[in-house]
Amino acid sequence: MTSTLKHSSASLWQKYQLYFLLVAAIVIRQIPLVSIPLNWLETYFHEISHGIAALLTGGEIINIQLYATGAGLCTTQGGLSFFITFFGYAGATFWGWLLFKLANSHQRTAQIFSGVMIVLLLASIVLWARDLLTMIIIASLAVMFVLSIKMRRLYYLQLLLKFFGLSILLNSLFSPTYLFDGRDLGDGAALASMTMVPELVWVLIWCVLAIAALYSLIKSNQKSYA
Numbered sequence: 001m002t003s004t005l006k007h008s009s010a011s012l013w014q015k016y017q018l019y020f021l022l023v024a025a026i027v028i029r030q031i032p033l034v035s036i037p038l039n040w041l042e043t044y045f046h047e048i049s050h051g052i053a054a055l056l057t058g059g060e061i062i063n064i065q066l067y068a069t070g071a072g073l074c075t076t077q078g079g080l081s082f083f084i085t086f087f088g089y090a091g092a093t094f095w096g097w098l099l100f101k102l103a104n105s106h107q108r109t110a111q112i113f114s115g116v117m118i119v120l121l122l123a124s125i126v127l128w129a130r131d132l133l134t135m136i137i138i139a140s141l142a143v144m145f146v147l148s149i150k151m152r153r154l155y156y157l158q159l160l161l162k163f164f165g166l167s168i169l170l171n172s173l174f175s176p177t178y179l180f181d182g183r184d185l186g187d188g189a190a191l192a193s194m195t196m197v198p199e200l201v202w203v204l205i206w207c208v209l210a211i212a213a214l215y216s217l218i219k220s221n222q223k224s225y226a
Contacts, residue, residue, distance in 0.1 A: 018166075018221045021159075025167040037144060039070035040137050041164060042092055042171035048124065049091020050074035053084045064128040066137040085190045089206040093172040097213040100165030101220075107154035110161050114149040118142055166214075173210035176203040 013020070029035050043066055051061040051074050059079020066072045076084055103110040121142040129135045151157045176188065188199035 017159075018162075018218060021163050022166050022170075025163060025170050029167070029170060036068075036070065037140065038164075038167045039171065040066060041141055041144075042096075042168045042175070043070055043072040044121075044124075044138065044141060045095040045168055046088045046092040046172075046175075047072040047074040048120070049095065050084055050088045051076060051128065052091065053087040054079040057083050059084065061128050063130045064124060064134065064138075065131060066134045068133065068137070082191070082194055085187050085194070086202075088187050089172055089176050090209055092168060092175075093206070093210045093213050096165045096168030096172055096210075097217065098165075099168065100162050100217055103158050103161035103165060104217075104221075107158050110158040111149060111154055114145045114157065114161065117145045118149070121145070166217075169210055169214050169217075173207055173214070176206040 025038075028038065044064075047064050047066070051064060054061055054074075054076035057079035059076050062075040062077055064072070064074050074088075099113070102113045121138050125135050125138050125142075129138055148157050148160050151160075188202045191197065191202045192199040
């Protein structure tokens with residue numbers, strides 16, 4: 001009877017794990033100090049996505065800046081301005097989706113991805129960070145992944161990375177709405193200036209992409225435990 005109960009509890013946890021982690025991510029977002037590293041993580045993925053878009057379209061990354069408040073800036077040169085600007089929020093959504101997907105696929109995959117992230121973060125410090133604060137923030141993110149990869153059980157690493165992925169997706173969903181600050185600044189305003197398409201449309205596109213990514217994870221989870 002006890003064995004059956006334990007098996008039932010484990011199955012329940014596996015089936016609804018995504019929802020539990022999502023609720024935890026929503027709650028932690030409301031806790032000022034605790035949420036700061038998660039905001040830095042999403043901002044890093046946002047800025048590195050700008051940079052990667054620049055590199056892929058023939059440009060280069062001049063520098064990446066991250067601020068204690070959770071804001072950031074990626075300065076690029078050359079490349080296709082539209083794609084560079086668009087892929088900040090879109091790229092962060094992709095990173096969040098990919099992080100959850102890879103972590104969910106296999107414990108060893110989660111470990112490998114953590115190693116890749118450590119290399120990328122360290123490379124960012126060496127190649128693109130130009131100020132001490134940015135170096136400290138990126139180093140802190142690297143330490144987060146180093147500590148996670150040293151967990152005794154890979155299951156907990158897998159769980160933590162899935163939590164990170166959902167947190168990044170949530171930030172990708174809500175962050176574009178902060179562009180409505182009346183200052184005509186930011187990626188949405190830049191795209192509106194380039195295309196004559198209102199900023200609201202670009203914000204909605206980014207939000208829809210984040211919702212679609214989250215929905216795909218939920219559907220995939222449902223299929224796995226149907």
